[in-house]
Amino acid sequence: MEYDNINISNVEDIIEKTVKEKLEALMKIEHDQYLEENPEIKNGYYKRNLKTKHGELKELSVPRNRDNTFHSAVIDNNRVGLEELITSMYSNGVSTRRISAILKDIFNNRYSPSSISRITDLALEEVNKFVNRKLDKRYIAVMLDGLFFYLRRETVDKEPVIFALGIKESGEYEILGFYLTIKESHNNYKDVLEDLYRRGLKESLLFIADGITDLDEEIMKIYPGSDFQLCTIHYSRGLKSKVKEKDIEIIEDANKMFRCSNKQEAITKFNEFKDKWNGKYPNVIYNTERKLGQLLRFYDYPSKIRNSLKSTNEIERLNGEIRRRVKVISSFPDEDSAMKVFYLKSIEFNSKHAFRKMNGYYKCHDEIKEMFNKRYPL
Numbered sequence: 001m002e003y004d005n006i007n008i009s010n011v012e013d014i015i016e017k018t019v020k021e022k023l024e025a026l027m028k029i030e031h032d033q034y035l036e037e038n039p040e041i042k043n044g045y046y047k048r049n050l051k052t053k054h055g056e057l058k059e060l061s062v063p064r065n066r067d068n069t070f071h072s073a074v075i076d077n078n079r080v081g082l083e084e085l086i087t088s089m090y091s092n093g094v095s096t097r098r099i100s101a102i103l104k105d106i107f108n109n110r111y112s113p114s115s116i117s118r119i120t121d122l123a124l125e126e127v128n129k130f131v132n133r134k135l136d137k138r139y140i141a142v143m144l145d146g147l148f149f150y151l152r153r154e155t156v157d158k159e160p161v162i163f164a165l166g167i168k169e170s171g172e173y174e175i176l177g178f179y180l181t182i183k184e185s186h187n188n189y190k191d192v193l194e195d196l197y198r199r200g201l202k203e204s205l206l207f208i209a210d211g212i213t214d215l216d217e218e219i220m221k222i223y224p225g226s227d228f229q230l231c232t233i234h235y236s237r238g239l240k241s242k243v244k245e246k247d248i249e250i251i252e253d254a255n256k257m258f259r260c261s262n263k264q265e266a267i268t269k270f271n272e273f274k275d276k277w278n279g280k281y282p283n284v285i286y287n288t289e290r291k292l293g294q295l296l297r298f299y300d301y302p303s304k305i306r307n308s309l310k311s312t313n314e315i316e317r318l319n320g321e322i323r324r325r326v327k328v329i330s331s332f333p334d335e336d337s338a339m340k341v342f343y344l345k346s347i348e349f350n351s352k353h354a355f356r357k358m359n360g361y362y363k364c365h366d367e368i369k370e371m372f373n374k375r376y377p378l
Contacts, residue, residue: 020057023050027072031063034070124336127343131177135200138376139166140358140368141308142176142201144192144209145231145315146184147322150331151338160184161342162192165315166201169372171361173314173353175346176201180335186214193222203376205368206301208312210234216294225375230294232258233311242284250277254288258310263299267292302367304360318349 035042045061064070146160160183164176176196181188189212207219208229216228236251243250253273260266270292278285288295298310308314322345332338361368 020060023057024061027063030072031065031070035065124340126347127339130343130347133199135166135176135196136168137200138169138203138372139176139201140169140171140204140305141167141206141208141229142196142204143167143312143315144189144207144215145312145319146181146210147319149338151180151335152331152333153335156331161338162188163315163318163346164192164196165312165318166204167308167358169368171357171365173349173356173358175318175349178342178346180338184212186212186218189215190218190222193218197222203372205371205375206297206309208309210312211238211291227297227300228294229297229309230291231311232295233313233316235288235291235295239284243281247277247280250281250284253277257296260299261303263296266296266299301371302360302364304363305358305368308358308360318345321345 031042042063042065045063047059048062050057050060062072143165144162145165146162148158148160150156151159160181162179162181162184164178166174166176168174177192177199179188179192179195181191189209204223204226206227206229207223208231209215210231211234219226219228232255236255239251239254240248250273253276256269257266257273260269270288274285274289298306301309322342332341
């Protein structure tokens with residue numbers, strides 16, 4: 001399945017072709033599994049039409065054996081969509097053994113844990129296509145953030161996956177990729193940036209991320225026409241860990257900088273913040289002032305979209321969803337298992353946001369276009 005931009009007039013043909021390919025691949029796995037458990041001789045395929053929720057599929061290739069004892073649980077009684085159910089349960093942290101038991105209770109079918117695992121392995125082919133697909137040339141903003149999870153290699157360790165989420169020039173959100181790494185470091189983020197560039201993302205107005213050391217410098221090397229915004233949410237969280245509990249109001253004072261109508265007003269709020277707390281927390285004030293330009297960068301953008309550009313909040317929501325869905329998994333057994341879950345959640349996100357514009361986009365798309373023209377003249 002291709003993930004490049006498509007003509008809307010071809011959507012129905014693409015859906016039909018994709019569903020057909022998926023069903024045929026799933027039935028082949030079913031058939032192979034059946035022959036392992038019931039040694040018989042293959043006898044090619046027969047053709048049949050099938051009515052599905054996506055319309056009628058013509059000339060579906062159904063595998064058969066010589067004694068004609070194999071019957072596909074996928075299309076018996078027109079029960080299509082079983083692959084979607086299986087991958088959905090898997091991506092929600094349900095084990096292959098538990099999925100097998102659930103399907104037996106509901107459908108009385110023959111899926112064993114090993115065949116369930118094979119079905120979810122179909123996603124691995126799509127993972128490689130997804131993480132290597134071509135990207136648009138322009139994005140209004142790119143958000144980068146890491147999520148930690150437990151993965152078994154030789155031992156079970158906590159490792160990060162870095163998500164890259166873009167806001168397209170046309171206003172929609174899109175998971176651009178996810179990257180399993182050993183630790184969060186500017187070198188690993190540099191690898192992410194280089195991969196995005198390799199896959200076609202050449203022009204972005206803004207990158208938004210946490211305060212990874214030297215990340216802003218790496219961004220400027222690869223994307224010299226881009227700005228860098230420090231995530232204001234991460235800043236506030238970090239501030240909480242640097243002050244005493246009785247002085248927690250400092251966070252509210254700091255956050256006043258991020259709720260102003262313009263940058264000059266925000267600088268005034270910073271100066272009030274500085275005057276109030278510099279005597280007690282000089283290091284906090286020093287570090288905030290040193291990073292002030294990056295913390296207030298979002299004020300350089302149209303007012304209608306500033307709330308979408310001052311933090312990695314959209315990735316935070318995705319990460320929260322993933323944490324809830326995989327909390328029943330104490331650790332992933334291997335890297336492939338983790339990749340499948342992150343892929344499934346990514347395409348689910350992209351599907352939900354395929355036709356949703358960022359808040360305020362329609363009210364300032366001409367301003368955004370003008371910003372692109374100034375940064376990246378033809």
